[in-house]
Each structure stands twice: as structure tokens, then as C-alpha cells.
Amino acid sequence: MTHSPIHTTHTDTAPSESQVNLYGSTASILELRSVSCAYDPSRPAIQNISFSIREGEILCLLGPSGCGKTTILRAIAGFEPVRSGQIFLSERLVSSSSETVPTEERRVGMVFQEYALFPHLRVADNIAFGLHQLSRVERTSRVQEILRLTGLEGLERRYPHELSGGQQQRVALSRALVQNPVLLLLDEPFSNLDPDMASRMRQDLHALLRRMKTTTILVTHDHDEAFAMADRIAVLNRGEIEQLDSPELIYHLPATRFVADFVGQADFITGQIEQGVVHTELGAFPNTIDGVEGAHVVVMIRPDDIHLIPNKSAEPRIVARQFRGSENLYTVQLPSGQIVHSSESSTSVYHEGAAVELRVSATHTVLFLAEQPPRS
Amino acid sequence: MIAVHRLSVSTLQLAVLATAALILLPLGYVTTLALSADPAVWQRLWATRVPELLLNTVSLAGAVALLTLGLGVSTAWMVTRFEFPGRRLWEVALVLPLAMPTYVLAYVYNYLLGFGGPMEQLWQLVAGPQARISSPQSFWGVTLVMALDTFPFVYLLTRSALLSFNVSFEEVARTCGASQLRTMFSVTLPLLRPSIVAGVALVVLYVVSDFGAVSLLRYQTLTYAVFQQMTGRSDNQAASILSILLVILALLFLLTERWFRRKSRFYQTTGRYRAPQRIQRGWFHTGLLTACLASVVGLAFGIPTSLLVMWSLSQEAQAILDTRFFGFVWNSALLSSLAATAAVLVGLPLAYLASRKPTWLNLGCLQAAYAGYVLPGPVAALAVLFLFLKIMPFFYGTVLVLIVAYVLHFLPAGLQSLEPSIQQITPNLEEVARTLGLGVRETWRRVTLPLIRNGVIVAWVLIFLQTMKELPATLLLRPVGFDTLAIRVWLEASEEYYQLAAPSALLIVLVGLPALFLLLSRDWRAA
Numbered sequence: 001m002t003h004s005p006i007h008t009t010h011t012d013t014a015p016s017e018s019q020v021n022l023y024g025s026t027a028s029i030l031e032l033r034s035v036s037c038a039y040d041p042s043r044p045a046i047q048n049i050s051f052s053i054r055e056g057e058i059l060c061l062l063g064p065s066g067c068g069k070t071t072i073l074r075a076i077a078g079f080e081p082v083r084s085g086q087i088f089l090s091e092r093l094v095s096s097s098s099e100t101v102p103t104e105e106r107r108v109g110m111v112f113q114e115y116a117l118f119p120h121l122r123v124a125d126n127i128a129f130g131l132h133q134l135s136r137v138e139r140t141s142r143v144q145e146i147l148r149l150t151g152l153e154g155l156e157r158r159y160p161h162e163l164s165g166g167q168q169q170r171v172a173l174s175r176a177l178v179q180n181p182v183l184l185l186l187d188e189p190f191s192n193l194d195p196d197m198a199s200r201m202r203q204d205l206h207a208l209l210r211r212m213k214t215t216t217i218l219v220t221h222d223h224d225e226a227f228a229m230a231d232r233i234a235v236l237n238r239g240e241i242e243q244l245d246s247p248e249l250i251y252h253l254p255a256t257r258f259v260a261d262f263v264g265q266a267d268f269i270t271g272q273i274e275q276g277v278v279h280t281e282l283g284a285f286p287n288t289i290d291g292v293e294g295a296h297v298v299v300m301i302r303p304d305d306i307h308l309i310p311n312k313s314a315e316p317r318i319v320a321r322q323f324r325g326s327e328n329l330y331t332v333q334l335p336s337g338q339i340v341h342s343s344e345s346s347t348s349v350y351h352e353g354a355a356v357e358l359r360v361s362a363t364h365t366v367l368f369l370a371e372q373p374p375r376s
Numbered sequence: 377m378i379a380v381h382r383l384s385v386s387t388l389q390l391a392v393l394a395t396a397a398l399i400l401l402p403l404g405y406v407t408t409l410a411l412s413a414d415p416a417v418w419q420r421l422w423a424t425r426v427p428e429l430l431l432n433t434v435s436l437a438g439a440v441a442l443l444t445l446g447l448g449v450s451t452a453w454m455v456t457r458f459e460f461p462g463r464r465l466w467e468v469a470l471v472l473p474l475a476m477p478t479y480v481l482a483y484v485y486n487y488l489l490g491f492g493g494p495m496e497q498l499w500q501l502v503a504g505p506q507a508r509i510s511s512p513q514s515f516w517g518v519t520l521v522m523a524l525d526t527f528p529f530v531y532l533l534t535r536s537a538l539l540s541f542n543v544s545f546e547e548v549a550r551t552c553g554a555s556q557l558r559t560m561f562s563v564t565l566p567l568l569r570p571s572i573v574a575g576v577a578l579v580v581l582y583v584v585s586d587f588g589a590v591s592l593l594r595y596q597t598l599t600y601a602v603f604q605q606m607t608g609r610s611d612n613q614a615a616s617i618l619s620i621l622l623v624i625l626a627l628l629f630l631l632t633e634r635w636f637r638r639k640s641r642f643y644q645t646t647g648r649y650r651a652p653q654r655i656q657r658g659w660f661h662t663g664l665l666t667a668c669l670a671s672v673v674g675l676a677f678g679i680p681t682s683l684l685v686m687w688s689l690s691q692e693a694q695a696i697l698d699t700r701f702f703g704f705v706w707n708s709a710l711l712s713s714l715a716a717t718a719a720v721l722v723g724l725p726l727a728y729l730a731s732r733k734p735t736w737l738n739l740g741c742l743q744a745a746y747a748g749y750v751l752p753g754p755v756a757a758l759a760v761l762f763l764f765l766k767i768m769p770f771f772y773g774t775v776l777v778l779i780v781a782y783v784l785h786f787l788p789a790g791l792q793s794l795e796p797s798i799q800q801i802t803p804n805l806e807e808v809a810r811t812l813g814l815g816v817r818e819t820w821r822r823v824t825l826p827l828i829r830n831g832v833i834v835a836w837v838l839i840f841l842q843t844m845k846e847l848p849a850t851l852l853l854r855p856v857g858f859d860t861l862a863i864r865v866w867l868e869a870s871e872e873y874y875q876l877a878a879p880s881a882l883l884i885v886l887v888g889l890p891a892l893f894l895l896l897s898r899d900w901r902a903a
Contacts, residue, residue: 079547103550110551116544120566129562130552179552 027091028052029215030076030183035085035095037071044068046075046239048085053183056213058206060230062220064262068239069219073185076217077110078103090182109176110185114192115168117160123171124156130179146178149208166197173205177214184209184216190225202228223263227251235259257368260300265329267306267340268298270370278367281334282360289367296370301360303329303343310350311357318354332356389738391725396741398722399784402759403747409762410616417613425601426621433597433625436518436590437580443523444579448530449572451672456538459654460662466669467535471896473676474528475888477845477862479588480881482521483869484680485512486592518595524676525589526582530575537571543652570636577633584626585752587848592869598622602754603848612758619755626750681885687878696876704880708844708860711775715782716839719790720832722783727794728824732803742791749788753848756785761853773855781849786842790835797831834894841891845884 031052037045046068053059061069074080076087078100087095089108094101118126124143131139147153150170160168169189176184189205190198206229209216220226226233227247234244235258243255254260257268271280273295278285280299291297308318308330319339320331328349330342342358350356455467473481489495489512496509511517545567549559565572590600598618605615657665670678687693723745730742748756760781764772771777801824809819825832847862854863861880868877 077547077551079550102556103547104553104555106551107553108551110548112544112548114542114544116542116548118545118549118563118567120569129549129554132554132558175548175552181551185551 027055028088029055029057029090030217031088031091032072032076033086033088035072035075035087036083037068037075037080038083044071044239046071049239049241050085051234051241051244053215053217055215058209058216058218058229058231060218060220060226060233061236062223062226062233062263063236064221067236069221069236070187071239072236073110073187073217073219076183077108077185078106107179107182108185109179109181109183111169111172111176111187111189113188115160115172117168117171117175119160121159122156123152123158123160123163126160126171127156127175127178129175142178146174149212150174150177151204165193166201169193169201173208177212182215184214186216186218188220189218190220190222198225199228205229226263235262237262253366254300257298257300260366260368265303265341266300267303268300268368269338269340271297271299273297281336281338282340282358285360285365285367287367288365289369291367291369298368298370300366300368301340303341305361305365306332306340306342307359307361308332308342308344308348308350308356309359310354312355314355314357316356316358318350318352318356320352321350330356332358388725388729392729392738392741395722395726396744398780399747399787400744402756402763402784403751405762405766406616406619406755406759409613410620413613413617418617421614421617425618429596429598429601429618430621430625432515432595433584433599433622436515436522436595436597437583437629439515439519440522440526440583441576441580443519444527444530445572445576447523447527447672448575449534449568451527451669452531452534452538454665454669456535457652457654458657458661458665460657460665462662462666463654466666466673468896469673469677470531470669471528471892472673472889473525475885475892476525476677476680477588477847477865477881477884478522478525478586479592479847479862479866479869480684480885481525481676481680482512482518482589482592483865483874483877483881484683485517485521486869486872487683487874488512488679489517513593513595515595518589518593521589521593522583522586524672526579527672527676529578529582530572533571533575533578534568537568538652541567541652546652573633573636577629580629581626581749584622584629587753588866592866598625599752599754599848602752602758603852606754606758606761606852612762615754615758616762619758622752622755623750626752630750681882684878684882684885687875688882690875690878692873692875693879697879701879704859704861704864705883707858708862711778711782711850711860712840712843714775714779715786715843716790716836718779719783719787719839720794720836723787723790723794723835724832727791727798731795731798742795745791746788748784748786751785753785753846754852756781757849757852760784760849775855775858778850778853778855781853782839782843782846785846785849786839789842790839793831793834793838794828797828797834801827837891837894841888844887 032049035049036047044066049072051059061072063069071080075082075095076089078095081100082095082097084097086093089106092101093099094106118129121129124147127143127146128139131142134142143156144153147156150173152167152170152174155163155167155171160171163171169192173189190201193201202225218226218229230247232244233247233250235242235250237258243250243259245253245255250259251263254263254266260266260268269280269282271278271285273279273287273291273293275293276287278287278291278297278299282299282301285299289297315335316332318330319333322329322331323346326346328344328346330344330350332340332342334340340358344350451466451470455463455470487493489509491511496507499509500507512521541564545563546559549563550556554562584597585599586597587599587603589595590597591603598621602615602618602622605611605618726742726745729738751759760777761772764777764780805823805827806819809823810816814822844860845862847866850860850863851866854860859867861884864880865877865884868874868880
């Protein structure tokens with residue numbers, strides 16, 4: 001909405017546009033111009049969504065459930081009519097308030113969350129479903145090729161219910177990819193897999209999409225998944241894009257408190273600007289937002305930027321330790337009652353109640369004006 | 377505690393075994409009688425009646441199946457895929473024909489399409505005074521009546537399948553470049569197949585075992601022939617041979633349906649699903665859809681019911697509304713209540729044990745109870761008749777014989793709502809009651825029964841309704857002079873006293889309506 005990003009190093013969509021230029025003249029595969037979708041009580045509405053995606057790029061729509069990310073995907077596929085704005089696919093107008101090109105003429109491939117494999121068809125027939133205009137020989141060879149690429153050889157005579165979850169997902173993917181879609185749409189493709197399988201499939205899928213140079217839009221609510229897969233991430237909240245950037249910028253320089261909170265653990269500490277410097281309970285930070293003298297601000301600090309040093313005379317106390325295998329996440333209470341988190345190495349173990357001193361690496365802090373309410 | 381537990385279970389077990397025996401004994405007896413019959417009787421039947429009867433039965437079942445397939449699927453599609461004024465009304469109205477017994481519809485059409493009837497007069501206005509229309513007492517007449525009466529089975533099952541259909545399947549087909557028409561034929565309809573087939577199977581079983589319509593329209597099927605052998609010729613051997621053929625035929629249909637549905641559990645949607653959206657229709661399409669639905673509902677329910685009302689208000693009909701008539705009402709209500717209560721009492725232990733202690737014995741007993749499914753009314757009557765004549769002849773000609781036949785015949789219908797309601801309660805609930813100090817009986821009274829109450833009520837109402845409409849077994853087994861509403865309709869209609877049959881027929885239809893809605897409300901909620 002009107003809460004614009006106020007960090008000095010970040011101005012609107014400038015980074016993404018400059019990135020587009022880096023890749024030269026490639027035309028955008030998909031462009032959304034201020035797209036809004038009709039309000040329907042059963043579906044989250046989206047408002048004024050604009051972005052474009054260039055050939056071969058993997059874009060991720062990230063947000064909590066009900067933020068409208070699936071609605072955007074469905075609008076691109078042509079399932080959802082557009083109330084205002086336009087959608088261009090390969091520079092052709094496919095959706096506007098007055099016109100909607102039918103899905104089957106858009107050449108988009110889609111993988112649904114629950115895969116939607118046709119239960120009455122074998123694997124090979126599922127994959128060949130969209131190839132009905134080809135000759136039999138050509139069809140078979142295309143199917144064999146994609147089976148090889150996705151590692152499904154030998155399963156072509158099976159029915160969907162005879163496959164494991166990971167295999168079902170690969171069949172759904174093969175069915176979408178075999179028709180050489182202009183754009184591949186993935187709706188939470190990993191949410192039905194167990195975590196181990198999901199991370200393996202993520203790597204395989206990423207390698208495959210890169211190899212085939214498939215332009216892809218991925219919808220997810222899992223920021224780890226978005227970070228692992230995406231070239232750029234659009235973080236959505238309540239039907240609007242809060243930030244569209246590379247994964248690194250999204251994590252380190254979130255444009256809003258919502259983004260900061262959504263893409264990883266973050267603590268928000270209040271402070272005040274005095275003599276050009278932000279004073280907080282954790283010490284002073286540079287005034288990076290040109291805040292006026294006396295303004296109240298909030299400093300965002302991620303656990304990996306806070307380090308603990310045992311010090312018997314220090315006032316902060318460790319309240320809890322959560323062992324996470326590769327790290328220890330400590331919850332620390334400051335004298336004021338404020339809680340902060342710190343990520344320490346797996347081997348540094350401090351006891352609950354221990355007094356610690358906090359060191360904050362100030363280079364990674366992000367400021368927000370205090371009036372901005374937390375939006376989660 | 378443990379001792380009490382064992383004791384009560386074994387009583388229950390005995391009850392279950394007794395029920396299974398009660399059901400299997402008559403069936404076994406009919407089979408033995410048929411198999412031990414003189415080969416000459418078999419030969420005579422094969423040479424004379426059987427080919428014609430088989431052909432008649434199978435062709436009628438086939439024609440009705442095709443017609444109901446068209447009617448049921450298209451009407452279900454109209455009310456689930458389109459949005460138009462009046463849609464909700466039609467959604468309910470399409471079920472109404474189920475409240476109309478086949479013999480009522482048959483007798484109304486016998487009048488409408490019969491010699492000198494209104495349709496013929498209408499046709500004569502067009503085609504001249506000598507013109508005739510084909511008689512309803514023919515293959516086509518029976519087919520029409522049966523299809524109009526049974527298409528709601530296909531409609532209901534297809535409708536609920538369409539409502540729970542995961543529209544992702546259709547959407548993914550569209551992203552694969554398939555047009556709307558191709559999507560419908562290569563994705564939607566194949567996925568609906570298990571439900572459609574289940575509906576058609578119900579129709580076929582209904583048609584094969586129907587007695588009312590075929591007897592009034594004088595169309596020879598196996599069921600009708602069994603009845604005729606028992607009444608007209610008192611040839612019980614021939615009757616049992618034809619009965620066995622009929623049971624085998626019904627079993628064949630049932631197995632075919634199972635075969636069609638063998639993969640259906642994989643067709644069910646898992647995880648998230650998106651319900652299809654109804655397409656909003658303008659006034660032109662609304663008019664078209666309304667005309668289609670109105671003619672179907674009108675032919676199957678509207679016109680027949682109005683005729684019944686008209687006839688019931690006539691002077692002839694008013695004259696018979698005396699104490700004798702209310703005696704028939706009382707007889708019907710008494711028989712139906714007794715049968716429903718008996719069937720629920722017999723069915724509960726069966727369903728309970730099969731669900732809680734699924735040993736092969738208990739499951740076998742439950743399956744035996746479902747045997748009634750393939751027993752057409754006359755066959756059930758024949759089986760019970762033999763049993764009583766052999767073992768307890770002193771009960772012959774009493775209401776008890778009738779009740780046993782009803783239980784045998786309608787137990788499967790009751791079990792179909794008892795079984796799921798028991799399976800839905802986790803045994804943990806009963807176990808936790810035991811840990812809280814309740815005995816077996818107390819647990820039943822305070823935990824199990826309140827939880828399955830709705831299932832029990834639905835089973836009771838269903839059997840009550842079926843018994844109310846039941847015709848052939850009642851005709852064959854009733855005590856002398858003990859007439860019910862259904863019997864009155866059939867007797868008057870056989871003599872073509874349309875007005876005199878109307879009050880009883882109307883009453884049967886009206887009693888059926890609330891029961892129908894009770895059943896539907898379950899289905900509606902689930903969908």
C-alpha cells in the first residue's frame with residue numbers, strides 16, 4: 001500500500017529493471033500491467049499487480065496463504081478473469097477487462113499443488129495428453145525424451161496411484177514441460193512431499209529448468225523454497241506486491257516490516273534518532289533513512305547478526321536455547337524486557353539464565369519508521 | 377468386567393448368527409428346490425418361457441439404463457454447471473419421482489397413453505379420427521415409465537460426483553491445449569464413470585426386480601413370471617427355477633458394476649480441491665434449461681401427481697373414503713412400522729459386530745444380509761413362504777410371515793445407512809467410556825446409541841417407506857382380506873378404476889415425500 005520502502009539503498013523496482021537491462025534485448029515473456037482481479041468472497045483479491053519476466057527466468061511469488069499469489073497464477077493461466085489491467089504473454093494481449101483468451105490457446109504449462117494427474121490414464125498417456133495434434137511416432141518419441149529428462153523411464157505403463165509422491169510430481173511436471181510451454185506455472189509444487197524429498201526435488205527441478213531454459217513462475221509460502229529456486233522473488237501481502245527483488249536483497253534489505261518478518265526470523269528494537277545517530281538499547285546505529293532529529297524508529301536485526309559473549313557482569317539473560325543441529329538459537333531478554341534472538345554455532349552451548357553481552361554487526365541492520373505498524 | 381464383556385459379546389454373536397441363518401435358510405431352500413427339480417421341468421421351461429423372459433428382461437434393463445443415463449447425467453450437468461433463476465428448485469424437484477412407485481406411474485400412463493386416452497384424443501385432432509397411438513402396454517411403454525421413475529438414481533449420484541469433482545483436472549487439461557468439449561469427453565466424463573455406473577446399476581437392479589409396472593402394463597419379465605407361476609399355476613418348482621435365474625442375472629449385473637468400479641477409490645480427490653464454478657446464464661439459456669427440466673419433472677412427477685389429485689377429488693373417489701379405507705391406511709402403517717423396527721433391531725448387531733470385530737465369520741454374516749439386495753420381491757416371498765411351510769406351518773397366513781419377508785428384502789437398504797454411521801465412531805469413544813467406569817450396556821446406551829441415532833433413524837425411515845410401497849411380497853403373503861394401500865392401488869388399477877385407485881396412490885406418494893427429503897438432507901450436506 002502506501003508504506004513505501006524507506007531504506008536508503010533501496011528505491012522501488014530500480015534493481016530489477018537494471019537487472020533486465022544486464023541481459024540485453026530479450027523481450028519479456030510475460031508482462032502484467034496493473035492487474036486487479038474481481039472480488040469474490042471465496043478467493044483473495046489482487047490489486048494493481050505489475051511485473052514482467054524475461055526468458056529463462058525463475059520468478060517466485062511468495063506470501064502467506066490468502067495473499068492472492070495463486071489468484072495471480074490463475075489469472076495468468078486464464079482461469080481467473082481480470083477486472084482491470086492487462087496481461088501480455090509473448091507480447092500478445094491475453095487478458096484484459098474486456099477479453100480473456102481461453103487457456104488452451106495460451107501455451108502455458110501448469111503443475112497443480114495436488115498434481116491433478118488423470119487417474120484413468122497411464123503415465124505415458126497423461127504426459128501425451130497435450131500432444132494430440134502430433135503423429136503417433138512423434139508423440140512417443142517426445143514422451144520418451146521427457147521421461148528420460150525427468151528420470152521416469154520404465155514407469156510409463158503405471159497408473160498415477162501406483163507412483164510415489166515424488167514420481168507423481170515428476171509426471172505432472174513432464175506433462176507440463178512436454179508441450180514446450182512459453183511459460184511454466186508451478187503452484188506450491190513441493191507442499192505435498194516430505195521435507196527430505198522436497199529438498200531433493202527442488203535441486204533436481206532447478207537443474208532441469210535451467211537446462212531447458214524454461215521461463216517459470218513458482219508460487220510458494222515457504223521462503224527457503226523461494227530462496228533456493230528463484231532468480232527474483234515477489235513478496236505478496238493482502239493482494240499487493242510488497243517487494244520484488246533478488247533473494248539476497250529480500251533477505252538483507254527488506255522493504256517493509258512484513259517482508260522482514262516473513263522471510264526469516266527478525267527482531268525489531270525501538271530507538272530514537274539523536275544527533276544523526278539511532279540510539280537503542282543495543283547501542284547506536286547509523287541513521288540510514290534520513291530520519292529527522294527525535295524521530296522514533298525500529299531497527300530490524302536478524303539472529304545471525306547478534307553474537308553472544310558470556311560476561312558475568314552483563315545484564316541481558318539467556319531465557320531459552322533451541323538446538324537446531326547446525327546452529328543454536330538463543331532467546332535473550334534485555335533489561336527492558338525486550339526479547340532478541342541470536343544464532344550461535346552448534347558447539348557454543350550456554351546455559352539458560354547465563355548473563356551475556358551482545359555484539360551487533362551494525363552493517364546489516366535495517367531501519368523502519370516506528371509509526372509503521374507491523375503487518376503480519 | 378471381562379466376564380461380562382465376553383458374555384454380552386457371545387449373546388450378540390448368537391444373534392448375528394441367527395440372523396444370517398434366517399436370511400440364508402430360505403435362499404438355500406429355494407436353490408435346493410430349483411436344483412432338485414425334475415429335469416423335465418427345467419427342459420420344459422428352457423424350451424418355452426426362459427428365452428423370451430430373459431430377452432424381455434435384459435432388453436428392458438438395457439433400454440431403461442440407456443434412457444436414464446441420458447436423462448440423469450444431462451439433468452445433473454444442468455444443475456451443477458449452470459447458474460440460472462430457479463436452479464435450486466429444479467435441483468430438488470428432480471428427485472421427486474423417487475417418491476412415486478412404479479405401479480402408480482404405470483397406471484397413470486396406462487390412462488394417458490391408453491386406448492381412448494387423452495394422448496390418443498389429442499393425436500386424433502391432428503391426424504384424423506381413425507389415428508391410433510401405440511399402446512403403453514408394450515416394451516416402449518414400460519421402458520418410458522421405468523426410466524421416468526428411476527432416472528433420479530443416476531441424477532443423484534452424478535450430481536454429487538460433479539459437485540465434489542476436482543476442477544483442477546479440467547484446468548490442467550485446458551493448459552494442455554484441450555478444448556472445452558474435448559475436456560468434457562476425455563477427462564470429466566471418464567472420471568465420473570464410477571458414479572454414473574453405480575447409478576445405472578441401481579436402476580438396472582430396480583428394473584429387473586420390479587413387479588408393479590410390468591404387471592400393470594402386462595409385460596413379461598422374469599420377476600412377473602415368478603409371480604404368475606406362484607399364483608396362477610401354483611407351480612413352486614418352476615417358480616424357484618425362474619427365481620434362481622433371476623438371482624443369477626442380478627448377481628451378474630452387480631459383478632459387472634463392481635468390475636467397472638474396481639479402480640474408483642483411486643479416482644477420489646485427495647488434498648486440496650477446487651469446486652467448479654457455475655456458469656451464469658442469460659434469459660435465453662434460462663428459458664431453454666427451464667423448458668428441459670420442466671418437461672422431465674412434469675412427465676415424471678408433475679402431470680401424474682396432478683391427475684392423482686384430480687381423481688382423488690372426484691365423486692367416485694370421495695365415496696370410498698370410509699372406515700374401510702382408513703383400515704387400509706392403518707394396515708400399511710402397522711406393517712411398515714413393524715418391518716422397519718424389526719429390520720433395524722436385526723441389522724444393528726450385524727453392522728456393529730462386523731465393524732468392531734471384523735472376523736471372517738462376522739463379515740460373512742454381514743455379506744449374507746446383503747444377499748437380499750439381489751432378491752426381487754416375489755423371490756423373497758417365495759423363499760420365506762417355503763421356509764414357513766416346511767418348519768413352522770402354523771404361522772402361515774399371519775403377519776409374521778410378511779414381516780420376515782420384508783426384513784429379508786429390505787435389510788440391505790437399512791444396513792447401507794447403519795454401517796457407515798457405526799464405522800464413523802472411533803472405538804476409542806467406547807473405550808474411554810469403559811475407563812470412566814461404564815459397563816457394556818451403559819456404554820451402549822450413553823455413548824454408542826446417541827452417536828448412531830441419526831443413522832438408525834434414516835435406516836428406519838427408509839425401510840418404512842420401502843415397505844409402504846412394497847407390492848409383490850405383500851400380494852403373495854398377506855393374511856386373507858388384509859389389504860394395504862399398495863394392494864388397493866394395484867387391484868383398482870388392474871381393473872382400470874383410475875379414480876378409485878387415486879386416493880391410496882396419492883397417499884403413498886405424499887407419505888414418501890418427507891422421507892425423501894430426510895434422506896436427501898444427508899446427501900445435500902455431504903455434497
